Amino acid sequence: MFSTFAIVITLLLLMFFAYRGYSVLILAPIMATLAVLLSGDFLSTIPAYTDVFMGALSGFLLKFFFLYSC
Numbered sequence: 001m002f003s004t005f006a007i008v009i010t011l012l013l014l015m016f017f018a019y020r021g022y023s024v025l026i027l028a029p030i031m032a033t034l035a036v037l038l039s040g041d042f043l044s045t046i047p048a049y050t051d052v053f054m055g056a057l058s059g060f061l062l063k064f065f066f067l068y069s070c
Contacts, residue, residue, distance in 0.1 A: 003039035010035040 010031040
């Protein structure tokens with residue numbers, strides 16, 4: 001129940017700061033991190049970042065680095 005409340009709070013904060021003129025590209029990852037920290041499930045999400053996300057991100061950067069570096 002608290003994790004749902006954390007998601008709603010961070011969504012409202014995202015909408016508030018976006019309305020005030022802050023960039024959503026910067027706010028979205030910050031608010032997503034805040035939602036994970038507030039929900040209390042932080043320790044169960046660490047393997048998802050280290051196993052899946054980092055491997056996929058490194059493969060993507062190796063393939064498309066020169067495309068975005070110019």
